[in-house]
Every structure is written in structure tokens, then in C-alpha cells.
Amino acid sequence: MAESVVLLEGVRKSYNIGTPVETEVLHGIDLRLERGEFCALMGPSGSGKSTLLNIIGLLNRPTSGRLTIDGHAAGGLRDRDLTRLRGHTIGFVFQYHYLLPAFTALENVMMPLLVESGRPDGAMRSRAEELLANVGLTQWRDNLATNMSGGQQQRVAVARALAMKPAVLLADEPTGNLDTVSAQGVFDLMKRVNAEQGTTILIVTHNRMLADQCGRIVEIVDGRITTDRRIR
């Protein structure tokens, strides 16, 4: 059996706990992602996709249940350790790129490395250059993040998410703001990263056409996994 990178066992998440409006949005999720898997997470709005993604991304803590990321049990970790684990094992791509507008494309890609080690150095720079070349943006490296097209910005965001060589890349509708051509470009980039580097990818999308190109589709409705099928 392949090694699991993401393992959720009976994960529940409630909001407004202890108040009359307490709502449970995830009702006992069991999910296992293997190393190198490329999985789409689908479901209607409000079904709990983003909450699930945030829990896997260690941005939110589950109310109950167990979460293991790349072999590390996340439950009971202090905030600082959780932040470190997140920095080392998870890469994020959001619907909006959230590049830092005050920095160039290259510096944005360097940012996770800089945050981790505290000081910039040559190795960091060459790693960032390599990543930018990988997403085909070498000639845009010194552009401020604001002076690029949406597709380019999202590709920078993907390069940035890969800077720490994360075990898991989480993408929350990464193509939602892009036209079809750019969307396919960004998606192809992620597929290539998945194929070449074996990075596990979990992508939230409403786009059935893109989802059909993934190796596995998990559908979630009202906080419960309703279907989980492998395509290839």
C-alpha cells in the first residue's frame, strides 16, 4: 500500500461552539491521500470544501477527529509548531493569487524560504530562479507582482507554493479567476509538478472539465463525502 501523506479520521468541525447557533459543517470526514496523488475536491457552495482544505492546510483546527500530515500528527501541536509544520509540508494556491505587491515575482517566490531561514542567501535565489523558470516566467522575474497578468500571477503563486518542496499542494479554486486558456495553463503546470516531483495535490474546483483530468475526484455535500472515485 502506498504511503499516505494526508490522513483524516473522523474529522468534525463546528463553528460558534457553545452558542445557540452552533453549526457543524463537517460531519466525520475520513480521507486518505497517497503520495503523488492528484485529487479534485468538488461540491456545491457551502458544502464545507474550503473548511476541509483549511483543516488539511493546518490553518484551522478540527473540533474532533485525527489529522496526520506527512507522518506528523497535527492534533495537540502548539500554534508555533503548527506554523512550522505548515511552512514545511504545505503549499497553498488560492483563487486569488495574494502575491505581495511590494515585491518582485522572484522575491515573492523566495518569500517562504526567507520566512523560514530569516535571511536571504544565494542558494535561496537560485532555487527561486529555478522555480520561476519551471513555470516559464524567467523573463518576468524582476517585475512587481502587480505588473503581471492574472495567469502569470497565478503561476508565480504556484511557484511560491512549491518553494519549500511541500509534501502537499492545496489549491482552492486556483483557476476560478482565470480565462479558459490561462486556467488550463495553470492546471497543466500543476499536473506537471505532480508528475515530475511527485507532489500530492488536492484541488478544489467547480470546473468539471478540469476535475475530469485529475486522478481522483472526491465530492462533498453538506459536510459529508458522498462520492470518492479514482479515474485512473
Next chain:
Amino acid sequence: MLPFEWIAASRFLREGRMQTIAIVLGIGIGVGVIIFMSAALAGQMTNITRRVLSAQAHIVLMPPQEIARPLRGDGDIAEAALIQKPFQRVRSIDQWQTIIKQVSAMPAVTAVSPMASGAVLAVRGEATRSVTIQGVDAAQYFKIVPLPEKIVAGTPRLGAEDIVVGVDLATDLGVRVGDKLRVAAASGQGPTLTVTGIVDLGSKGANQRLTYCALHTAQALLGLIGGVSSIDITVRDIYAAEEVAQNIGALTGVEADSWIRTNNQLYLAINAQRIANTTIRFFVGLAIAFGIAAVLIVSVVQKSKEIGILRAMGTSRGQILRVFLLEGAVLGLVGSLIGSSLGASAIILWSRLVKNPDGTPLFPLDLDPKLFIAAAVLATLSGLIAAYLPALRGARLDPVVAIRG
């Protein structure tokens, strides 16, 4: 190379350029006002000190006042219903040499000088004036009252047969440097002295009444052989004079009067001005701090998505906190540098434009480097403190909430 916090803080400041420029200018103007007011206050203080305190000692020691002691009979019954106050003779301070040694050893004291003074008549031909003669040891006394600086004619020489007189007295008696002047005690006896110098003490009263001679000349004239009627003292901190005076009084048992007590109105006026000035400076400083805080609060709100993404990629709360604290410190420091140059320009402009009728500056304003260093340190610290709450707010942002906006 610079660490992450520096890089991020400087980029964020550069990104919000208009905000940064506006607040730095605001801080600069505030710091400039503080520097100018501090220099003005210091200048005024120096001026008043120079004008008032350079002509008198900070503390004067005198023998204890004589009091009448009525004899009492048995059973504590006072025998005299009314007790007449005794007149105060010119007396010597008991053990004055020991007292001078004790007082000189005090760290707060900078100079000590004995004096024999009393009322005498200055006689020249038909003209007679009642004057105060102050017999002093020139070397000691000039450390307290710099007579050589006040000389308008002659030299401040105080030999056994020399006398230095005030400028108005010299006019009244018609004496010039080198002329003879007889000084007579109440008994009518007294030596004839040579006028060696004429001084301007800065007030007509003093210039009409004051004369200076050697200590032993005055001792002989006033019948105080080997004694002194008062001891003049200067202290390091003029505003601590009253406290030092009380300590000396307690230590030696003599009367010790500080300039604060003898010039109470003046002291109160100086102090009121000092308090008003300090209050204004405090509130200007507070306005600066709130300005920095306001800018950083807005900045944290504007950057909450970026903070969220930084947190998502593994930036710790501490790193975010430090970024915004640094922003505050940098704003304070840069603002204070601008403020320093504004303040310095204002000081230079003031001393060029605001003058007395005779062309001298109204009062001197010093460009004291300590003032500028203090302003820079204080502004940087206020920047840090003002940044603390916004920084904490940024550091505590929940990345999920921040990203979702």
C-alpha cells in the same frame, strides 16, 4: 544581508509611499516643535540664570538670628508679657572655616566663598553715599560672581587698599579708576582706598549700593577681625538649591537661604513656564505617537490579506509582530531626523531674526547635540510603543479570516 523583518518592513513602508511621507512629515514637524521649544526653554533658563544668578550666590549662609531669651521664674510663668525683638548685629559665623570645609566637600556644591559685609559710608570730598561694602577673597568669590566679566573700567584687582565700585555710585561720587575714596564705618573711622575697577552689575540699585574690597580690609572696617558675616555658595543644579540649603542648614546649624527662597516670585515664574513647556511637549509627543499608531492600524487593515498569506506560508506571529514594530521604529527615527533639521533651522532662523534693540539675540538658543540625540531616541521609542498594538493586531490575525477577507 538584512533579515526578513527588515526587508518586509522597508518594502511595506515604500509601498504605502504617500502614507509614509505624510506621517514622516507629521512626525518631523512635531519633533521640530519639541526641539525648538526645548531649545527655547533651555535658552531662557540660561538667560535668566545668567542675568539673575550671575550677580548673586545660589545659597547664602548667615549666622543664626539672635533671639531674646526671657528669664523664667518658677512654675514656668513668663515674667515678661511682651518681648522686644533684639536688633541684629553684624556678627561672625561661628566656626566659619570648618563650615567652609564641610560645605566644600559636598558633591552638590561647586564653589564656596566667605564674605564680610556691612553698611558703610563712602565719602569723597563733600559727597557722601551710604553703601554696602563686601569684603571678599577675590579668587574664591569670582567663581561665584564673575566680577571680571562685569568690569566696565579698570581691573577687578582687590588688594588691601583697593576698592571696586558700581557704575552708578562712581557717577554719583564722581570717581574714576585710580581715584581715592574714603569708606567710613558708623564710628566715623575708616581707610582711604583706591578705586581699581568700576563694575556694571545689571541693576541700578546694585550699581548704586555695592562696593567690593579685600576680605581683611572689610573685616577691619566692620570690626569683624577674623570673622565673616556670610558665606556664598554656588551649586551644580540651581533648581536643587533649596534642598542643598536645607541640608547645609541641618549639617552646620547656620541660616542657609537659597536663591529660590529669596527670589520666590522669579522661581515660581520660571517653574510655571517650565511646567507649561513640558506639558506642551508631552502632548505634541503624544499626538505623534497616535499619528504613528493610526497609520499602522490602517496599514495592518490594508495588508491583512498579505499578512494572512504570509502566515499561511509559515511566517510566525513573532515575525509579523516584529515587521510592524520595525515600521513604527523606522517612522519615528526618520521623522525625528527630519524634525531635527526642521528644529535646527528654526533655531538658527530665530537667533537671526528675533533680536534685542541692540542687535544681540533676544536670548541664546543652543544647538545642543544631546537634545537631538534625545529627540531621535524618544521618537524611535514612541514609534515602537505606538506600533505595538497595531503589530499585535496583525500578529493575531487568523490567516483563514484574513485571506477570506
